[in-house]
Amino acid sequence: MTVSGTSTGESAADSGAAGENEGDAGGPRSWAGAWDALLASAPARRRGRVLQSALREAVRSGRLAAGTRLPSSRELAADLGVSRGLVTDAYEQLTAEGYLRSGRGSGTWVGDAVRAAARKTRDRAPRTPGARADFVPGTPDLALFPRAAWGATHRAVLARLPHRALGYPDPRGLPELRTALAALLTRRRGVVADPERLLVCSGVAQAMTLLGFALHGHGVRSVGLEDPGSPENSAVLGAAGLRPVLLPLDSQGLVPGAAARSGVRVVVATPAHQYPSGIAYSAARRTELLDWARSVDGFVLEDDYDGDFRYDRAPVGALQGLDPERVAYMGSVSKSMAPGLRIGWLLAPEELTEQLVERKRTMDLGNPVLEQALLADFVQQGGYDRHLRRCRAAYQRRRDTLTAALDEHFPGTEVSGIAAGLHIIALLPESYGPEVRFLARAAAAGVALRPLAYHGTARPDDGRVRLVMGYAHQSPSDITRGVGLLARAVGRG
Template identity: 90%
Template sequence: MTVSRTTSGAGEGAGERGGEGAADDADGGSGTAWTDAWEVTLASAPARRRGRVLQSALREAVRSGRLAAGTRLPSSRELAADLGVSRGLVTDAYEQLTAEGYLRSGQGSGTWVGDAVRAAARGTRDRAPHPPGARADFVPGTPDLSLFPRAAWGATHRAVLARLPHRALGYPDPRGLPQLRTALAALLTRRRGVAADPERLLVCSGVAQAMTLLGFALRGRGVRTVGLEDPGSPENMAVLGAAGLRTVPLPLDAEGLVPGAAARAGVGAVVTTPAHQFPSGIAYSAARRTELLDWARSVDGFVLEDDYDGDFRYDRAPVGALQGLDPERVAYMGSVSKSMAPGLRIGWLLAPRELTEELVERKRTMDLGNPVLEQALLADFVEQGGYDRHLRRCRLAYQRRRDTLIAALDEHFPGTEVSGIAAGLHIIAVLPGRYGPEARFLERAAAAGVALQALAYHGTARPDDGRVRLVMGYAHQSPSDITRGVRMLADAVARG
């Protein structure tokens, strides 16, 4: 299957084009101008998956802003004709997205992108998914910022600033401060099992910049389409799209990417989270890790490994990074966003040799390098053991919070299944069907001030078993807040 995203500049004025089309035809317009803004090809998708692919493409077009709030969509008849599918398939997609709040419709007035999407899209762009004023917040993605080692960080800051030579405050090496690259290479080799050469390590402003750099480098090599895990992080689609790449969803099962998925999709690279897949929580099996590397070698492709929370495993030692098995096929990305604080904006990229020089030049032209003082600070913090001490403290706190959340769900929502390995900053909680339907469950939670995120937000799968599937973050809350939040949620559901 192929999902084609917006061509350059097509996203601008999408709402205006939709309005013009509607004016030309009372049933929604010809659709030609509208489909200039996005395109989805369903012919190669299995018949049973075409509805889900269409829904996913529409949903992501709305989330990313390519279909702006107020845009009028073509009639179901015309879109079906454009895509070569049945009208019923399009009607089902419109109805599903209307129920989810992405679209709105009225008797005889057509189908439009909903106004409520403006706030959701703005929140995604601002990377502020935690709603202000929530009485309980289970939205995943943030560590406990109160655990940030302020005293140790402040002492290190004073020591580093006192000894940093004046010349070090000039324009930095775009790869990063040599001291930090050396310290990170040693740390990642020791903790994550990577093959880390400091000369091939770039210091970046987080994984988002690392992936942007890789996107430009891959496009320069002729790659046009990248595979994304389904479910996965919605941000990856936007980041790679900004680098001019199309993305396609690749299905997962309990062991990792479904065998042959990347080959069937014809992609040139795959973004993956093999140590602790986000959001499903699985760890890739040895067989799937091997298969993914075999695919990359066979097509001269690359695996983009996002090791977003690899240090947090609670039942055993963490699984080593995929990059250590083939450094020339795997680009390894990580950051301190989950281990310390996202506001530090420090990450790293270990690149295959053939991409390194282009990535360094891209980094230089993009921002002339990361701030020197913060790099020197982190280097000293790592070298003096402060980073390891901080991770130990966080790991103990987060393990307790995970246990607290599971116990609270077991008490207040009997029959809840928690999937995935004991790791990271979130769980997948699947509540029995008696608490559904999911849309109503989420409405009750929101009305009670409990912020939640459905698993459906992250992928195309829409199981029809009636159960409620949630991605629940726990790291940023105290155990007492977790217990209180689950109780509030149970009370809201009981009140109906």
């Protein structure tokens, strides 16, 4: 791979200056081999996402320094053995995100803003600092955290907690919390919850990691993931030695037969409120999924990430309640209270429970006792239910504000997935495309957005803008202002 010292137009490979930076320690040749290996192991339909991830990481880590000129799309495609269109899409997407910059006839370069931010801080938290408007999904309103009630509970619990309770805890979790959570989940989510089989963990990410290791010990080597779905699942389960296999969705859930054709015995699913599409799996599709799991002696890993927030529909119970020996149920307080608490739970089939407990013990010796005691008391005294009611009312108002603002500034926008959760899907009219140009203009104006394409492999060729827009973490006035700013940025306000 080469980096041109002249203009990186598509004829740069013939310019005679193509090898100027080949020997630089931070130049592309120092990491091209890693890209080759990475793309060679990736399924054909995932190579675009893999290439984008590799480019992002190269910029973040400094292997691609700010100001580095990248190869032309033709050169990079030839070096990696992929289509030029795949590289062009990657360059355009990362330019929209601010990692790269480009100009007509001047080539593609590593941007300054991302590297400058990386030099200032090593904070790896998933945030969008500096955005004038932030519609990236995944975060509740942290200002709604019940500080006064939590502080009062903290003092009360600390005063009565016996000294012996501050020793090494049961790796499954504090008995009081497991009992309180079992009752809460049975009442609110319809799960079959035995406190003896409930494991307290540090959020769904750790629950999925524990399951990944346990399943690997049972001979499982691959796992099916919803497409579209959460990109984090591939990384989390991959770290446990499981190969991700993407499975398509339709309007009712996972496409029938997709899991069977793939050969996997385990799938991760979000049946109550699919992420990010917002659909609830139909009753028929739930039955089909469980029938499949039984037929292959497999499991469904159910991520109930925001099941407590619904607005315009009847409650949708957890899949685990239909077959607790085929479904491992995961949840947390990350969306309902605050992700920084790092408290979640896992209800697993009996045959996996002992391995999970032992892996949890060797991983971290259990979660902090005081925080567990606090949450147990908060749940038992009704504070958790009161907090959820307050949040649900606030989030419904914000959802309505967002849909109204889109209707005003982007007339003709189709919204879906709005009956529950903390985000919506917005499909803008054709006149707002193409999506890459729209995202680039939004980024230049300081509007943080996440396209639907970020979450899956589907790339419709209609050029329309498809957005996953989070609203819970913003006030109604900020939502209205942000949509107006977006409209002006794309020339429609």
